[in-house]
Amino acid sequence: MTRLLLSDDERRQANAGLAKFMDEFEALLASAKHVVPPENRPALEHLLQEPFPRSGLGVGQFFTDVREQVVPNSTLISHPRFLAYVVGTANGIAPYADAVATVLNQNAGFSELGGAASVIEQAIINWVTGIFDYGPSAGGILTSGGSTATLNAISLALTQSRPDFRHTGLQSGSRPLVLYVSDEAHKSVAKAAATLGIGLDNVRVVPTDNAFRMRTEDLGMMIGKDRESGKEPFCVVANAGTVTSGAIDPIDDIARICRSEDIWLHVDGAYGAFFILSGQRSALGACRQADSITLDPHKLLFSGLEAGCLIVKEKSRLAETFAFHSSYLPENSDPLLLDHMDHGIQLSRRFNALRIWAALRTFGVEAFEDATRKCLELAEDLGHRLAVLPAIELLAPVELSAVCFRTRQGGAEDQRRLLHALNEETGTLFGPALLGHKSGLRACVANFRTTTDDINLIVDFIHRWSSR
Numbered sequence: 001m002t003r004l005l006l007s008d009d010e011r012r013q014a015n016a017g018l019a020k021f022m023d024e025f026e027a028l029l030a031s032a033k034h035v036v037p038p039e040n041r042p043a044l045e046h047l048l049q050e051p052f053p054r055s056g057l058g059v060g061q062f063f064t065d066v067r068e069q070v071v072p073n074s075t076l077i078s079h080p081r082f083l084a085y086v087v088g089t090a091n092g093i094a095p096y097a098d099a100v101a102t103v104l105n106q107n108a109g110f111s112e113l114g115g116a117a118s119v120i121e122q123a124i125i126n127w128v129t130g131i132f133d134y135g136p137s138a139g140g141i142l143t144s145g146g147s148t149a150t151l152n153a154i155s156l157a158l159t160q161s162r163p164d165f166r167h168t169g170l171q172s173g174s175r176p177l178v179l180y181v182s183d184e185a186h187k188s189v190a191k192a193a194a195t196l197g198i199g200l201d202n203v204r205v206v207p208t209d210n211a212f213r214m215r216t217e218d219l220g221m222m223i224g225k226d227r228e229s230g231k232e233p234f235c236v237v238a239n240a241g242t243v244t245s246g247a248i249d250p251i252d253d254i255a256r257i258c259r260s261e262d263i264w265l266h267v268d269g270a271y272g273a274f275f276i277l278s279g280q281r282s283a284l285g286a287c288r289q290a291d292s293i294t295l296d297p298h299k300l301l302f303s304g305l306e307a308g309c310l311i312v313k314e315k316s317r318l319a320e321t322f323a324f325h326s327s328y329l330p331e332n333s334d335p336l337l338l339d340h341m342d343h344g345i346q347l348s349r350r351f352n353a354l355r356i357w358a359a360l361r362t363f364g365v366e367a368f369e370d371a372t373r374k375c376l377e378l379a380e381d382l383g384h385r386l387a388v389l390p391a392i393e394l395l396a397p398v399e400l401s402a403v404c405f406r407t408r409q410g411g412a413e414d415q416r417r418l419l420h421a422l423n424e425e426t427g428t429l430f431g432p433a434l435l436g437h438k439s440g441l442r443a444c445v446a447n448f449r450t451t452t453d454d455i456n457l458i459v460d461f462i463h464r465w466s467s468r
């Protein structure tokens with residue numbers, strides 16, 4: 001008899017334990033004083049060092065441990081005043097969908113190990129490509145996050161420029177490939193370039209204008225200069241929402257340059273692209289000009305971690321780059337049952353699509369349109385109200401849901417003090433920002449639990465603090 005299963009009684013106990021945890025957690029979110037808990041090093045050291053028991057402690061102990069040791073040392077990312085970085089709140093059905101996915105334990109790598117998983121993922125990709133009007137040949141894949149989606153996209157761009165790249169790698173002595181990003185690009189792009197062997201020395205950083213958008217004249221000039229010196233420009237990564245201020249690069253203009261220069265255009269929309277659902281940012285429509293787009297369902301689609309997404313204008317590119325024949329895996333050419341292992345880096349893959357599918361069906365598309373619109377509105381409100389405070393300076397236009405600001409008086413240390421005080425005294429987490437050499441704070445509304453009351457509380461506190 002295996003001891004790795006629960007008896008009927010234990011299963012009932014676990015079900016009850018989970019239900020209780022979920023209820024207690026909602027109550028905690030409503031009453032918690034801190035988003036980031038006060039650091040309890042002894043508790044964390046205990047978690048690190050306590051040896052695992054030879055015989056099991058049972059189901060009850062697990063839920064006790066979660067309540068006593070895990071939750072008190074966890075950041076409340078679902079708290080209505082968690083407004084740091086870009087980490088979406090998980091929607092309400094996500095934990096249940098995750099549990100079902102774990103019970104089914106489909107391997108979404110190939111369709112024999114999960115027919116529904118293969119098709120549900122395709123349905124989500126079709127919905128996403130449909131939002132961008134991306135055309136009949138579009139396809140894509142869910143990834144672990146935006147960083148992985150961009151890594152995959154740059155692999156596609158490499159394969160397009162160097163069709164023999166798979167065999168020769170980057171060691172074949174040909175001209176150096178050059179990638180272009182703006183100075184506001186997310187570090188995941190540089191990381192991908194470094195990981196793929198392109199080398200950071202071959203990543204050109206294009207300056208931005210006073211609204212933090214890529215300067216396209218500079219891009220054109222840099223491409224020309226690189227060609228003259230014998231380099232091979234192969235990919236531009238444009239931003240649909242820079243990670244700090246939410247700036248949207250002039251994607252139409254960049255696309256024109258890429259077309260005439262025969263360069264792959266990738267759009268990093270990990271933060272901003274899903275704001276297209278709000279119907280309020282028509283500039284995002286230009287994303288459809290790109291060869292590929294990174295999106296992050298775990299941000300503005302509120303799927304819960306982890307879920308990134310890559311969509312590609314020509315889906316055949318995915319298999320060209322990622323399909324490998326293996327004698328120990330089944331052959332499949334059925335267009336209905338895609339093998340997603342042939343479209344990305346992973347073989348074994350979690351059935352993450354279920355979580356996104358569950359939310360789209362449970363709440364409906366309209367709920368996501370409303371939630372993204374609400375994030376934009378709250379950020380706009382926060383931006384307006386901070387901008388009129390005499391002691392506060394906005395560091396950038398509020399393009400999406402990020403609000404970057406600083407206190408006019410004081411240096412970087414004062415900005416950090418305000419960041420700390422917001423957490424300590426109002427239970428609000430913002431992140432740091434650096435824009436145009438100015439240090440400040442960054443609020444990002446990627447949270448459907450945030451309300452106008454939260455914004456009021458935050459503005460009142462900042463007003464009091466900054467006019468002391």
Ligand SMILES: *Cc1c(COP(=O)(O)O)cnc(C)c1O
Pocket residue numbers: 086144145146147148186188241242243268269270271272296308
């Ligand atoms: C979050 C983010 C990323 C990285 O995405 P992960 O899902 O965290 O890997 C990349 N680019 C931008 C603009 C982002 O906001």
